[in-house]
Each structure stands twice: as structure tokens, then as C-alpha cells.
Amino acid sequence: MTRTFGGLTAVSVDHLEVQRGGITGLIGPNGAGKTTLFNLLTGFDQPNTGTWSFNGRDLGKLSPHQVARLGVVRTFQLTKALSRLTVLQNMLLGAQSQRGESFLRALVPGTWRAQETANTERAMDLLRRFKLDAKKDDFAGSLSGGQRKLLEMARALMSEPQVVMLDEPMAGVNPALTQSLLGHVKDLREEGMTVIFVEHDMDVVRDISDWVVVMAAGKVIAEGAPESISQNKAVVDAYLGAHHDAPLTPEEEDRFLAEDEAEARAGREDVLDSERGRKRRAGR
Numbered sequence: 001m002t003r004t005f006g007g008l009t010a011v012s013v014d015h016l017e018v019q020r021g022g023i024t025g026l027i028g029p030n031g032a033g034k035t036t037l038f039n040l041l042t043g044f045d046q047p048n049t050g051t052w053s054f055n056g057r058d059l060g061k062l063s064p065h066q067v068a069r070l071g072v073v074r075t076f077q078l079t080k081a082l083s084r085l086t087v088l089q090n091m092l093l094g095a096q097s098q099r100g101e102s103f104l105r106a107l108v109p110g111t112w113r114a115q116e117t118a119n120t121e122r123a124m125d126l127l128r129r130f131k132l133d134a135k136k137d138d139f140a141g142s143l144s145g146g147q148r149k150l151l152e153m154a155r156a157l158m159s160e161p162q163v164v165m166l167d168e169p170m171a172g173v174n175p176a177l178t179q180s181l182l183g184h185v186k187d188l189r190e191e192g193m194t195v196i197f198v199e200h201d202m203d204v205v206r207d208i209s210d211w212v213v214v215m216a217a218g219k220v221i222a223e224g225a226p227e228s229i230s231q232n233k234a235v236v237d238a239y240l241g242a243h244h245d246a247p248l249t250p251e252e253e254d255r256f257l258a259e260d261e262a263e264a265r266a267g268r269e270d271v272l273d274s275e276r277g278r279k280r281r282a283g284r
């Protein structure tokens, strides 16, 4: 598969297979092509050349929506627009094949009402599992960094996927909360899902990956079990270096938790400010 932007080759992958039912970590330095590869695999971007398939079905030329229907979903960072929706509304946006979307079916209200009830029930089950149920009516923008990541993951699960692709699931998450997030990722595997994730933190990659794929300059330069990858000289030279974070001390953990709470408070104020602005503009 290749994807070029002008003269730049962002992705040039000869062959890659992903183990069903495992957790595959995709790592590589900035600009290695990881996000572009994610975009291609999920229909958000089109390659210049290449084919790829899932469950024996060719996924090339399908829209993101069609790819998701076949069972492959990816998480997205909470955008500003989604921050202005409640947690529950975000979940309902993740629901697939909503019968109410079809015009003819929309004429038969009972059909979409039943679908909506089922979607809401599923959303609430997932929110309970991710411990976000008490926040269902809060604006998503008021959540802390870690809670946002949980919501992104929960939202992806609304469509009952077989493959979940997580784009930097730990980015911006308070280190004291990473263990709980990692537990959720491992649970996906326990339930039989296939997980592919992009991550920069090597401790996280070592902890949860069954297999690691290393990209650099658009190519897959190495792959293997996490232990063998950390010792692969080409990988160390290209990327890892002396990258190693020491575990947190209890004081550091407390400080990070306090920062996370302050961040959530700032987010809540941001949402309130925008609400006030809207009301002022509406003359209320």
C-alpha cells in the first residue's frame, strides 16, 4: 500500500498481517506514517496503490461508514463540536445502522423508537462499564483527559466492532490513570476483539502488546514480540534510544491527579462560558 502527498511518500508498506484476537502496537517516530496508515485502513483516506482485506473482504474503496459496518472501527479524539454534546449524545452518535436514518422507516415511528431505546440501553451499559454513567448528562468537554479517552473507547464499542483501532489511547492521560485505561484495552482482547493501537509510550506498548509493528519513513522496518522489538538494534537506532520512564512516586501520582482535576474544572468552565455566550446572543 502506498500513499504519497506531493513528493512525500507517507506510507509504503509491502505486506502486513494483523493477528486476530490479539493486541498489536504500532510504533514509530513522528511522521512515520502511522496515522496515515490508520486513515487508509478505515476508509478515511484513499491510497495511491494497494489492497487490503478483512475477513476475506476487500476493504479498498469503501467509505468509513461501510468499513465500520463490516466491523472495523477507530477511535477519534473528542473534537470541539463533540465537546458541546453530552456524554450520552456522543455515545448515540457512535451507534451504527440506526433504522431511523432511513426515510421510509422514519415514517413508521415505532421502528426507530425501538432502535433508539436499544441504542440508549447499550450506551448506558457501556457507560456503566467505563464508570461514566454518572456523567451521562454532562458536556463531554467537561471531562478530564482520562475520561475523554474512556468515552472515545466506549463510543467506538457502540457499533459492536470486531476490530478496534485506537489512535494514541494514552495521549494526554494523567499517568496515574493509565493502568485503568490499559485494563479496558486488555478487556477488549478478552472479549475476542482484535485491537490495533498507535502509541508513543514504550512502557505501555510493552505492557499490553502481543505483537509490535515498527514503522519509519512510511515503511514497516521491524515487527515481533515486544521483548524482541526493544532489543532490535535497527529499532533502537531508528527510534527508541534511551527512552525509558521511571515509575511514578506516590507524590508524583498525587500531583498528576490534582492536575487532572484542575484540567477537568477548566474544561467545565470552558463549556459554561460558551453556554453563556450562546444565551447572550439569543437575547436570553
Ligand SMILES: Nc1ncnc2c1ncn2[C@@H]1O[C@H](COP(=O)(O)OP(=O)(O)OP(=O)(O)O)[C@@H](O)[C@H]1O
Binding pocket: 005, 008, 009, 010, 028, 029, 030, 031, 032, 033, 034, 035, 036, 037
Ligand atoms: N494530508 C496531508 N498532506 C500532506 N502531508 C501529509 C498529510 N498527512 C500526513 N502527511 C505527511 O505524511 C507523513 C506521515 O504522517 P503521519 O501523520 O501519518 O505520521 P505519524 O507516524 O502518525 O506521526 P505522529 O506520530 O507525529 O502522529 C508526515 O511527513 C506528514 O507530514
